[in-house]
Amino acid sequence: MSAGFGWIGLRNLVGNGEASPRSGSATNAWFTRGLLGLLAGFLVGGAVWLLMLPAQNNIAQAEPVNLALASVDPVLPTSASDTAAARGAGLDGLKISSQTWRRGGLGSKALVTFTVRNDNDYAVKDIEIVCAFTRRDGSHLTDRSRVLADTVGMKSRKTFARVSIGFVNVNADQAKCSLVTARRV
DSSP, rough: OOOGGGGOOOTTTSOOOOSSSOOOOOHHHHHHHHHHHHHHHHHHHHHHHHHHHHOOGGGGOOOOOOOOOOOOOOOOSHHHHHHHHHHSSSSSEEEEEEEEEEEEEETTTEEEEEEEEEOOOSSSSEEEEEHHHHHHHHEEEEEEEEEEEEOOOOOEEEEEEEEEHHHOOOOOOOOEEEEEEEEOO
């Protein structure tokens, strides 16, 4: 008795209670595939392991790294003209009266909000600030600086909100910003 599937070519797949046309069992096929997968995994793992090994002649010696830190000694004014030049930098009457910081950019950037107070008799612009970031225990992590092109009028204050200072370490817990330079307008 025929099922009538011959017209679409299924007669070879569906029989009248005969055994499947495959010669091997399903367990044997899965076992073979598993062994081939295991072999491929070993080959890939071995290749990665060989690439990760350092070359024998390029092994770095465990020596301490000494970093040279540059420090700038402040130049003290010696005459009245030098004192006027130091005041020309604009920092004598400038100070940061308040500051806060938070993370932005998925936690990798520092956004600082601060208020610059100008007690001078002239306006200043191109204010450069530097922010030092520290860990919770107080150890120093990194410094970031920015130049603000805005102008702060004479005898006034200006709040700069959420200024992007740059990328910071994920361990940074505290920030302390200070003024570096400013130009007299």
